Amino acid sequence: MAGLWCGDDPHAANSRPCRRARAHRPARRRWLPLLRRGRSLAGAGRRATGGLSVPKLPVIHDIQERDEGRNRIEELDLEFSNGERRRYTRLKPRGHGAVIIAAMPDPETVLLIREYACGVHRYELGLPKGRIDAGESILEAANRELKEEAGFGGRRLSLVRSLTLAPTYMAHQTHLVLAEDIYPEKLVGDEPEDLEVVPWRLDRLHELMLLEDCSEGRSLAALFIIREYLHHRGPAVDGPADEVRG
Amino acid sequence: MAGLWCGDDPHAANSRPCRRARAHRPARRRWLPLLRRGRSLAGAGRRATGGLSVPKLPVIHDIQERDEGRNRIEELDLEFSNGERRRYTRLKPRGHGAVIIAAMPDPETVLLIREYACGVHRYELGLPKGRIDAGESILEAANRELKEEAGFGGRRLSLVRSLTLAPTYMAHQTHLVLAEDIYPEKLVGDEPEDLEVVPWRLDRLHELMLLEDCSEGRSLAALFIIREYLHHRGPAVDGPADEVRG
Incomplete structure (x- = not known):
């Protein structure tokens, strides 16, 4: 097409x-x-x-x-x-792009949230995400959204890659950020209700990927990419250029 | 958010x-x-x-x-x-949804296409996809798009799952179809130029997923889902309800 x-x-x-x-x-x-x-x-x-x-x-x-x-x-x-x-x-591109965050409470587990999605009128399971505000860096936006949506901050944030939503007619980018060394911290966001946080083991993505209410391509792609990234990176090391410590 | x-x-x-x-x-x-x-x-x-x-x-x-x-x-x-x-x-939902097709020339390889994406003004690598026309079934649309975009038809087509693009504000569904037992067949589509077809080994998705020009979340999700699906399905068997033979 x-x-x-x-x-x-x-x-x-x-x-x-x-x-x-x-x-x-x-x-x-x-x-x-x-x-x-x-x-x-x-x-x-x-x-x-x-x-x-x-x-x-x-x-x-x-x-x-x-x-x-x-x-x-x-x-x-x-x-x-x-x-x-x-x-x-x-x-025409507007705004500053978006972030999607894979926050890891331990090396095998990622935090999902369950949020009402009015397009399909159901609660959807997926990664926290949101827009980058004016003046924010990618990693700052990721940490803010993580605090607002999941109630955690990350001390170690890495930009893994940027994804497009529909490149055939949009320039929009969603930046995938890995958050490690996380700690409880809550910021109030624009959600009308508190979001349930659901830890999910990365070795169970084959079960998650078939759930009807975990349907967003971008979120599923991000989860698989993080699993591969962690597998090929090996144990976390200090200091790549795209990484910060909070 | x-x-x-x-x-x-x-x-x-x-x-x-x-x-x-x-x-x-x-x-x-x-x-x-x-x-x-x-x-x-x-x-x-x-x-x-x-x-x-x-x-x-x-x-x-x-x-x-x-x-x-x-x-x-x-x-x-x-x-x-x-x-x-x-x-x-x-x-408000319009149209009949879309299909995205993972066509397998052999059990280890999937066919990508390289298509101009005007949203990002570059050529993008990804799976063939397109809209379902009025009166078409999901599997018919998948086979037609595969013939138009990649020059192959599939004798064995399976609906694996449906993905959403942005469920928070759209109902739009993209149906992921696995095409096996493929054969060369070309239909003329609406593309302004012939699309390059790039076979890619499923055990090399960790390399593909980091290419800048393979950026669409839906397409990357579909590739990982197909790999997991094939891994957990084991060798192909006859006769599930969501499968046809052409």
Whole structure:
């Protein structure tokens, strides 16, 4: 699915061009032949990231902005490297991004919260998260949200990576922060009620991932990433550049 | 962060009530004491799902609808079980949901695609995905998108679970489909260019998860879920209710 207002989102219902109305184009497809599947494919990723096989970015000929309700929309006039010309729509970035926090009371356990989610009208299990306020650093925002939502602060905070929500039409970033060496501390947030905190063992993610009320992709991705990160990092060490002590 | 228009999204910049302007409420917080962390916590999840500890859903006193650009917005007048009364905003569901497909050329490898993402103006690595068209089943949509985006069809398709994008303000579901016993077949989709297909070994997700250009939470979650699912399922067997053969 191309990025014409993403299409995988209810926003998009009216904006996707009809597939069947378009001319049939010849099927020229580049792919790493499946013949290669016998060898380690890590190299494919490095090659991709290194840049050799990454396609040339489309040229942005023009950007038109307009308001749509509370959103600021950008319409891009794009030319792809094969000469195809398309209009894509995206949300103009606002705010300072968001944080999602994996707080570890011990090396095997992470703290989930259960929060009412009005989009699906049910209580959802997931990691604490929230927006970064003006003037806050990523790690400050993470520690504040952790205190507000779970009633803990972290003395050791590490930025693990940034995730996108829907990169085909939004620039929005959610920064995944690992909080270790945690201690009870409560800040009052904007929640209408106290949130239940549910410790969960990382070796039980295969059970969590199938619960209907633990459904948010970003939260599940963050949990698996933290488990892998901890596994490959080994025992915590002092001093990486992306880490602070509170 | 409460679900007042989510707040973790650029849509939300103007709609979150100022934290500092609210009255300080007493910090009463329920949490499973960390003392319990020594025992298996799978029980906590079951208990949660079983319903005993899940809070009573807020009462929806009223829903007001309005248009905001292309979106239909619902404003909910909610009363939480502790008596707190709040207005929450959500997108009214439209469309038929979306699919995300993990296609396996062999039991160790999954097919990624590299697609231009205008929200972040870069090529992104991730799983094929797209919207369900009117009249399509989930598995039909998955197979069509797989053929359009990756040039393969699947003879064995299984619905693994459904993921949400942002349940605090959207009902939107993305259904994760595992495609096995795949074969080359191409359908023309709405992409402006052919997409590169990149096979990736599931035992190398810890490398993929740290690539800057593989950033979408939903896609990363789906990959880890598939790996766990396959690990716990064991060798493929015939006949579950959520599975078809093409």
